[in-house]
Amino acid sequence: MIELRNVTLRYGEKVILDKVSLTVQDNTIKAILGPSGVGKSTIIKLMLGLIKPNSGQVFVDGVDITPLKEADLYPIRRKMGIVFQGNALFDSMTISQNMSFFLRENLQLPDDEIDRRVAEQIRFAGLEGYEDQLPESLSGGMQKRVAIGRALIFNPKMILFDEPTAGLDPVSSHKILNLIASLKKSNDLGAVFVTHIIDDVFAIADEVAVLYQSKIIFDGPTGQLHDSQHPFIKSILSDKILEL
Numbered sequence: 001m002i003e004l005r006n007v008t009l010r011y012g013e014k015v016i017l018d019k020v021s022l023t024v025q026d027n028t029i030k031a032i033l034g035p036s037g038v039g040k041s042t043i044i045k046l047m048l049g050l051i052k053p054n055s056g057q058v059f060v061d062g063v064d065i066t067p068l069k070e071a072d073l074y075p076i077r078r079k080m081g082i083v084f085q086g087n088a089l090f091d092s093m094t095i096s097q098n099m100s101f102f103l104r105e106n107l108q109l110p111d112d113e114i115d116r117r118v119a120e121q122i123r124f125a126g127l128e129g130y131e132d133q134l135p136e137s138l139s140g141g142m143q144k145r146v147a148i149g150r151a152l153i154f155n156p157k158m159i160l161f162d163e164p165t166a167g168l169d170p171v172s173s174h175k176i177l178n179l180i181a182s183l184k185k186s187n188d189l190g191a192v193f194v195t196h197i198i199d200d201v202f203a204i205a206d207e208v209a210v211l212y213q214s215k216i217i218f219d220g221p222t223g224q225l226h227d228s229q230h231p232f233i234k235s236i237l238s239d240k241i242l243e244l
């Protein structure tokens, strides 16, 4: 479980998050929805301990990670896989090497165990036959699946996605959303995904938190979003445009 409790974050004078509280339960898909530049990626960085709040706390499985030093954050981060918006694949490494890289760097596992885990993720991501290719030869959707496989290889409890369908065509977006949904069903995983695409929220999110002007203006089951009387939420539900 991940919890932000009363988190305030400023960059210089600018308040990005103002006393934000939200919880992501295990085995739940939670969307964080908001317009561009509102602070969605900042929330992911806080959850990973990559940045520290100015005030408030971030809990991962009940542990307050805000005072932790870098070395103590490693085991916490291993509970969470991260899939970056641009995938952050290594251009000069093959798909298999991309998937195994962090595993080799961080865990003292025997080679056959590494090979077994890579093969498992290649299968799960539907990338059999592409093991020895470079990322540039794959489509955007396939590259995203490599990034998801790489995030899964540590057997995390939760995966964090930054704009998982950004830049993908509708068919690839649909496949990636199905993949995220299947992680919950078949692997008992939880997921957080930040997005500005409301259709993606309705497609797979159990819960949604809406971030607007530094505050959470809705946090609850996705099905209850239509009950909100907040003008911003009413406008996005009718226009599906978040750039207000």
Ligand SMILES: Nc1ncnc2c1ncn2[C@@H]1O[C@H](COP(=O)(O)OP(=O)(O)OP(=O)(O)O)[C@@H](O)[C@H]1O
Binding pocket: 011, 016, 034, 035, 036, 037, 038, 039, 040, 041, 042, 043, 196
């Ligand atoms: N290191 C930084 N220093 C100063 N300002 C920053 C820094 N990182 C982000 N910001 C600002 O904080 C705000 C929130 O950024 P963030 O990337 O979290 O937004 P976002 O909702 O994820 O947006 P997008 O969807 O465009 O990625 C933006 O105005 C951004 O310019």
